[in-house]
Amino acid sequence: MPLTLNANFHDPEKRPIRDFSPGDDFYEMLIDAHRDLSAEQSAKFNAKLILLLANHIGDLVVLREAIARAGETA
Amino acid sequence: MPSSYRQPHFAYLRPPDLDAVQRLRRPVVVVGAGPVGLAVAIDCRLKGLPVVLLDEDDTVSIGSRGLCYAKRSLEILDRLGCGEAVIAKGVSWNVGRTFFRDHEVYRFDLVPEPDHKRPGMVNLQQYYLEEYQSARAATLGVDLRWKNRVIAVSGSSDPVVLTVDTPDGIYELETAWLIVADGARSPIRRMMGLDIEGKVFRDRFLIADVRMQADFPPERWFWFDPPFHPNQSVLLHRQADNVWRIDFQLGWDADPEAEKAPERVIPRIKAMLGDDREFELEWVSVYTFQCRRMARFRHGRVLFVGDAAHQVSPFGARGANSGYQDADNLAWKLQLVIAGLAPERLLDTYDEERVAAADENLLNSTRSTDFITPKSGISRIFRDAVLELAERHAFARRLVNSGRLSLPAVYVHSSLNTPDVEAFAGDMSPGAPMADAPLDDGHWLIDELGGGFRLLLFADVPAAIERSIVDAFTVLRHQPVPIEVVILARRSGAVANARVRIDFKGVAADRYDGHHGAVYLARPDQHVAARWRRFDLDRILAALARATCNDREV
Structure with missing residues (x-):
């Protein structure tokens, strides 16, 4: 399965009224998780988060593509 | 002035x-x-x-x-x-464009589908x-x-x-x-x-209303970190009378009085316009805002x-x-x-x-503000990462938040709603603001609603509506809080005690999942109170009572 690049955030516990809501919910959760962390703590937090999500994905084809995309400069 | x-x-x-x-x-x-x-x-x-x-x-x-x-x-x-x-x-507009540094990253259309009387904004x-x-x-x-x-x-x-x-x-x-x-x-x-109660945001914004001849289209343009105003945001809107609203983020440390001076404002505008066109400064204001x-x-x-x-x-x-x-x-x-x-x-x-x-x-609005004005270094890094990814990837475009533009509230949990007992597709659930649709002779559905309670009845052919239902229209009309009946038909025909409109494009039927026989009770503010697959006088009167708080003991 290729890397999903279309909007994919969703909440199985509630049907969103606005299409942007699940993504905004996630973004707020993410920024809140970093509140009160130092720069170093934030970097470590991000590292752990990436490792957790990478393991969840598991598929190296997908992960290889994600790593390539993240390295691209706009 | x-x-x-x-x-x-x-x-x-x-x-x-x-x-x-x-x-x-x-x-x-x-x-x-x-x-x-x-x-x-x-x-x-x-x-x-x-x-x-x-x-x-x-x-x-x-x-x-x-x-x-x-x-x-x-x-x-x-x-x-x-x-x-x-x-x-x-100035009617539907399109918003978002720029990051010197290039466009995201574009939205507020009314992605046709067949509404009014524009998005x-x-x-x-x-x-x-x-x-x-x-x-x-x-x-x-x-x-x-x-x-x-x-x-x-x-x-x-x-x-x-x-x-x-x-x-x-x-x-x-x-x-x-x-x-x-x-x-x-x-x-x-x-x-x-x-x-709520919070004050530690940021200041400069509004400049500028009168000029410009060929920018009537769109909302939003810049994150543009070359002409680095590290801050800028918002451009067209107004009536060839007046343009330019909104510059200044940061918390800006001096509101000094920033209002024309000798400070004019260079900012010139930098944004990037040329020597003539303009006239109409109104300037520096503001902070609160969410409370x-x-x-x-x-x-x-x-x-x-x-x-x-x-x-x-x-x-x-x-x-x-x-x-x-x-x-x-x-x-x-x-x-x-x-x-x-x-x-x-x-x-x-x-x-x-x-x-x-x-x-x-x-x-708090989330938009947090995206536009990141509160920490890491928050800014995530924000800029989203903007960089947005240029190529759809998922990131959805995360770009320069303002989630006003949509009417859906009263999902309102005690005035009568919960659905039958399945309907689409968004017109109880509490929802009612969607518009084009009807015959240049009429619009939204204008058929509002003012008082309305009952929308979907029918293929008006003549095929059962006699017992037509008789009940009089009952609805003579309630202390009257309900007027609007029939949305596929073909023309007259019905006593009801207004018949032709849903000639089938847009209303589509937006309301309105198969023949479907019924909506509309509140005076054009929100859905209740809906059913078929007409039932008792259920309609019960829903009316509920939508007016007349269903409960004091």
């Missing part, structure tokens, strides 16, 4: 109360002749209530202020009889709305009292007593109901000792609407637009209560529904 606009001054008239022997009593007094106070007053007049509207000034807003009026507000203004003037003068300086609405209010016989400043309020039960200062002296008047629309600083809220609301919008006989009750950041155009929805929600309930057709409890649902709406507006 801008050179493009001639500011009206309304005549102060000596209030009769000054010469009355006894304090005069009114059923409804509205304080504040801004867009929201005027909307409440107009709606009350349309519903037959006598209204006194007090305003401390004698003119419209100074400066363009509230600028973007969403489709839902235009529909409300249509119902109030002011929509055409606003559309004719305003209209930009119009607030003073025009106030001018049109004041004229409409005067035509309808609102007792408009300019230069009448409320200096004291006594009590929040019937009667509420107001002390009013005028150029001819002070008078008192009594009112059964007081609607407070006196703005963000709300003197009445303070006089009543009521709190409004009152704990309750109803305090006995006193009801707070608009900015007096809740305030949001400007990103998303959720200020005036939510205020119009407050007015829309309140007026019909007030009329039923005053007429003795609903218990006072119905006004608690104004609080219930509009507090929930305010919370949605606060959440979205």
Whole structure:
């Protein structure tokens, strides 16, 4: 399965009224998780988060593509 | 005041109360002749209530202020009889474009589908709305009292007593109901000792209204970190009269007085325009904003609407637009209560529904503000990462948040809703604002709704509607709170005690999942109260009772 690049955030516990809501919910959760962390703590937090999500994905084809995309400069 | 606009001054008239022997009593007094106070007053007049509207000034807003009026507000203004003037003068737009540094990353269309009477947004300086609405209010016989400043309020039960200062002296008047629309600083809220809680954002913004000849299309343009204003955001909107609104983020440390000076403002604008075109500075203001609301919008006989009750950041155009929805929600309930057709409890649902709406507006405007003004280094890194990814990847474009533009609240959890007992596709669930659709002869569905309760009945052929159903239309019409029937048919035909409109494109049937026989009960504010797959008089009357709080024991 290729890397999903279309909007994919969703909440199985509630049907969103606005299409942007699940993504905004996630973004707020993410920024809140970093509140009160130092720069170093934030970097470590991000590292752990990436490792957790990478393991969840598991598929190296997908992960290889994600790593390539993240390295691209706009 | 801008050179493009001639500011009206309304005549102060000596209030009769000054010469009355006894304090005069009114059923409804509205304080504040801004867009929201005027909307409440107009709606009350349309519903037959006598209204006194007090305003401390004698003119419209100074400066363009509230600028973007969403489709839902235009529909409300249509119902109030002011929509055409606003559309004719305003700049309609649907497209928003977002730039990061020197390139475009995201573009949205507010009305991605055709077949709506009104556009996604209209930009119009607030003073025009106030001018049109004041004229409409005067035509309808609102007792408009300019230069009448409320200096004291006594009590929040019937009667509420107001002390009013005028150029001819002070008078008192009594009112059964007081609607407070006196703005963000709300003197009445303070006089009543009521709190409004939330947070102030540590940021400052400069608004410059500039008059110029420009060929930019009528779109909303938003820049994150543009070369001409590094590390900050800029927002551009077109207004009427060739006036452009440019909104520069300045940061918390900016000196508001110094930034207003033309020698500071003009170079910023020149840098943005990037050429030597001529322009004229019309109005400049430096502002901060707050996201906050009152704990309750109803305090006995006193009801707070608009900015007096809740305030949001400007990103998303959720200020005036939510205020119009407050007015829309309140007026019909007030009329039923005053007429003795609903218990006072119905006004608690104004609080219930509009507090929930305010919370949605606060959440979205706070999130937009957090995206536009990252509060920490890591927050900025994530923000910039989203913007970089957005250029190539759809998922990141959805995360770009330069303002989630005002959409009408869906009263999902309202106690006035009758929950569905049958399955329907689409978005028209109980509590939803009703979608528009084109009908025969240039009619629009939205104009068939509103004012009072309506029953929408979908039918392939009007003649095929069962006799027993047609007979029941008379019953609906003769309820104390009457329900008028609108039949949305695929083919023409006349039906007694109902208006027949042709859904010739099938758009209404599509948006409402309206197969033959489907029924919607519409509230006077054009929200869905209930819906069924087939007509059942008892269920309709029960839903009407529920939507007017007449279903519960006192």
